[in-house]
Amino acid sequence: MTKYTSVSIPLTLHKRLEKIIAKKTGFKSVSDYVTYVLREVVAMHELKDTPEPFTSTDLDEIKARLQALGYL
Amino acid sequence: MTNAPHGGKLVQIKQTAKDSPSLEGFKANQKLEVSRETATVVANIANGIFSPLEGFMGENDYLNVLEHMRLENDLPWTIPILLFGSHDHHFGAGDDLLLVDEAKNPVALMEYEGDFNISRQEYASKVFGTEDKAHPGVAKVFAGNERAISGKLKAVVKPEHGEYADYTLSPKETRILFSEKGWSTVVAFQTRNAPHINHEYLQKSALALVDGLFINPVLGKKKAGDFKDGVILSTYRAIMANYYPKSSVVMSVLHYEMQYAGPKEAIMHAIMRKNFGCTHIIIGRDHAGVGNFYGPYAAQEIFKEFPDIGITPLFFKEFYYCKRCAGIASEKTCPHGEEDKLSFSGTKLRKMFADGELPPKEFMRPEVSQAILKFDKPFVE
Ligand SMILES: [Zn+2]
DSSP, rough: OOOOOOOOOOOHHHHHHHEEEHHHTOOHHHHHHHHHHHHHHHHHHHTTTOOOOOOOOHHHHHHHHHHHOOOO | OOOOOOSSOOOOOOOTTTTTTGGGOOOOEEEEOOOOHHHHHHHHHHHTTTTTOOEEEOOOHHHHHHSSSTTTSSSSOOOOEEEEEEEEEETTTOOOOEEETSSOOOEEEEEEEEEEEHHHHHHHHIIOOOOOTTTHHHHHHHHHSSSSEEOOOOOOOOOGGGGGGGGGOOHHHHHHHHHTTOOOOEEEEESSSOOOOHHHHHHHHHTSSSSEEEEEESSSSTTSSOHHHHHHHHHHHHHHHHSTTTTTTEEBBBBBOOOTTHHHHHHHHHHHHHHHHHHHEOOOOOTTOOOTOOOOHHHHHGGHHHHHHHSSSEEEEEEEEETTEEEEEEEOOOOOOGGGEEEHHHHHHHHHHHOOOOOOTTTSSSHHHHHHHHHHBBBBB
């Protein structure tokens, strides 16, 4: 099950975030909001530098099949 | 470059011939018989459709999915992928287990990790949001086993898709297809239906925003009243040949058993299409729903919980033919009432086809209706 840890952020930032989530519905706490935003950022970083999951041999074989089937 | 797979790596389990010596010599108590549907899950894990899963979930992933809609590693995941087995097997950690089909043919070699019991009530209420056995997904859970066996797949026998083989593409293949087509943005359309005009408009509206459209009908066990697999494929072939440009639309089928889990299934549909390389997915009205179990747009709402899902959902209101607008419209574009909407219930439509009657062309392309009429029994009974 998910475990939690604390991350320190300046109290002033915490207060600004509290104001934002007070206006916006959907977030129960600053922690929820920060988790949401960080997941968005992390996913963006993870997307970069993902290699294509096939080799050049795969490429030739698969292109031949796709051509034979009329996809290409 | 197509979209990155879920978790960053497309899982590829080694394929093996069904008469390979590595699959021989297993005693009865080292074998586990699996249903056709479970064999389909095995194949989907093996070719990366369920990336990053490399096998059947253990208890930690299972509980995390139920409680948090995420795998233990924090990746979005909303429906457990479990291998159910009976209580009479006694495997030890690290043992190899041979999964066999109903005809005792080998399906896959799996390394046993452990097993655990699920609570059927908890599974039903957390995944389907109901314990009502009128829900087909709930009924299946209550009819099934409660012991789940976890483990990684080590090798799989390449599945045979018979008459659908030429329409079945793996994620590796669709990724190469999309990139050869020169598409960098691709929208997926999930369907278990023959195309109506409203589906066509939905797809074409989405296509206007991206490079390519990937139509990905689901073939496999469905509920009574749904179209049979052959009908879905044949009607899509008819509409694509007549109304879709080859340069921007492709279709391949997905072998998958619908769960009818509404919003939670919409997330799984998105993850699978992300693994095929799609950057976008169409989420319309009552996506993956059944009866009145889910709100009409609940499957759109749930995406708000997943800023990191890595595929962009495109939300649409339902399209329909409006008699007063004299064209295809949606709640968003048309001010008219229900009485102006051209609509047919599933029951009415089934009766029309049974009587050999064609629905109006404003509802369904004649080529599609004709393709349905070619089948004696187009619906699952
Ligand atoms: Zn109207």
